[in-house]
Amino acid sequence: MSNHISLSRYLVEEQRVAGKIPAQLRLLLEVVARACKGISHAVNKGALGGVLGTAGSENVQGEVQKKLDIIANEVLIEANEWGGHLAAMASEEMDSIYLVPNRYPQGEYLLLFDPLDGSSNIDVNVSIGTIFSVLKKPEGSGGGVQESDFLQAGAQQVAAGYCVYGPQTTLVLTVGDGVAMFTLDREQGSFVLTQEKVQIPADTKEFAINMSNMRHWDEPVKRYIDECLQGKDGPRGKDFNMRWIASMVADVHRILTRGGVFMYPWDKREPNKPGKLRLMYEANPMSWLVEQAGGAATNGKERILNIQPTQLHERVSVILGSKNEVDRVTSYHLS
Numbered sequence: 001m002s003n004h005i006s007l008s009r010y011l012v013e014e015q016r017v018a019g020k021i022p023a024q025l026r027l028l029l030e031v032v033a034r035a036c037k038g039i040s041h042a043v044n045k046g047a048l049g050g051v052l053g054t055a056g057s058e059n060v061q062g063e064v065q066k067k068l069d070i071i072a073n074e075v076l077i078e079a080n081e082w083g084g085h086l087a088a089m090a091s092e093e094m095d096s097i098y099l100v101p102n103r104y105p106q107g108e109y110l111l112l113f114d115p116l117d118g119s120s121n122i123d124v125n126v127s128i129g130t131i132f133s134v135l136k137k138p139e140g141s142g143g144g145v146q147e148s149d150f151l152q153a154g155a156q157q158v159a160a161g162y163c164v165y166g167p168q169t170t171l172v173l174t175v176g177d178g179v180a181m182f183t184l185d186r187e188q189g190s191f192v193l194t195q196e197k198v199q200i201p202a203d204t205k206e207f208a209i210n211m212s213n214m215r216h217w218d219e220p221v222k223r224y225i226d227e228c229l230q231g232k233d234g235p236r237g238k239d240f241n242m243r244w245i246a247s248m249v250a251d252v253h254r255i256l257t258r259g260g261v262f263m264y265p266w267d268k269r270e271p272n273k274p275g276k277l278r279l280m281y282e283a284n285p286m287s288w289l290v291e292q293a294g295g296a297a298t299n300g301k302e303r304i305l306n307i308q309p310t311q312l313h314e315r316v317s318v319i320l321g322s323k324n325e326v327d328r329v330t331s332y333h334l335s
């Protein structure tokens with residue numbers, strides 16, 4: 001019998017022993033994990049399941065939707081709407097918020113998600129993932145939930161995580177008590193604790209950025225990357241490695257596992273947009289995970305978790321990972 005701790009037992013102990021989460025939040029996280037198992041199953045079928053390719057539609061971001069984007073979104077909605085722990089949901093794939101239907105009990109939590117991040121990698125069999133963030137419905141918001149109820153700074157999250165669908169299916173979660181990783185045991189059909197109290201090294205020799213955008217970057221980012229590229233003969237005095245998977249979940253998972261700095265900064269291609277990545281359901285959950293693992297996350301100028309959102313699908317510049325590197329890049333922006 002494995003001596004591994006199941007996700008369920010971990011969450012019960014976070015509720016009972018650590019007093020970190022109430023029962024309703026524990027139930028919500030169990031349901032999200034179950035939905036991720038269902039998405040993993042669909043993803044793993046690939047061409048055999050007829051789930052590859054585009055759906056012939058666009059999302060609110062104006063991006064072509066893949067069939068699996070829509071499948072993953074539907075799995076999350078259907079799994080979470082009836083349990084009584086949620087008041088509403090928001091998704092990268094839906095223009096507006098999704099209110100829990102009146103035929104189901106209403107809960108006190110708001111669930112936000114990118115149902116399948118990195119979907120440009122689906123058809124080429126590269127790791128993708130689901131990112132989720134949990135907020136509490138504001139007090140006194142009465143029966144109805146408005147989009148404005150979702151517009152809370154990332155520091156207000158009560159749970160955040162992702163599930164990466166790669167060689168392993170791994171759920172990574174924080175409820176404010178550090179970061180824990182759970183690997184899907186397909187024989188048992190359950191997530192099993194395989195790492196807890198994850199720590200990101202403060203220093204690194206590995207950066208992640210889409211180098212093809214170099215000519216569009218602002219000067220502080222150009223300076224930082226140029227210094228890395230100069231290697232041990234340059235001001236950093238050491239050689240750097242580069243990775244870019246074009247799947248934030250996979251890049252962040254690597255950073256949580258061995259350190260590194262991930263950057264998707266503002267660039268001149270669309271100067272009126274603060275960045276490419278979405279604040280509410282990509283940057284905020286990933287930033288909380290990274291901070292809970294001892295790392296840092298800024299938009300170049302301020303802590304991402306302090307940003308007060310004004311729109312549900314707003315974008316943000318992201319620099320996150322090993323604290324000393326994030327601090328350096330941020331200092332270049334502020335100098």
Ligand code: P6P
Pocket residue numbers: 117118119120210246247248249264276277
């Ligand atoms: P690019 C995926 O579409 C995503 O939102 C992130 O997961 C990823 O880090 C980034 O965009 C990749 O962007 O411009 O390199 O394709």
